[in-house]
Amino acid sequence: MIATLLATAPQTSITVLAATDLVSGSRSLYNIMVGVIVVLILIASGARAAAAFFGGRIGETVSWAVVGVVVAVIVGSSYAIYTSTKRTTDQTGITSGQFGQ
16 A cells, blocks of 8 residues: 555656756857847948938948948957857866956
8 A cells, every 4th residue: 555655656856957057048148149239230330331322422331331340240259259268268277367267
């Protein structure tokens, strides 16, 4: 009788969320956020370039287009360099001294 009760008793378990799951989740949120920022930079500079183009200012059109692409590349590549440096530091335990670490 006791063996039957023990065999049919529901098993309860506690699920513990690992710290690595939290870190990887926040990392993916940062990736999405940086992507959104880059797209917004490109949209804003494209809008300025379009306004300058329809205003007849061709030189300003090219300038806004180039500035938008350069800023978007700097933001995206800076974040990629930061995450690469952070991942290397986390794995090796050696701090490179960059980014205030």
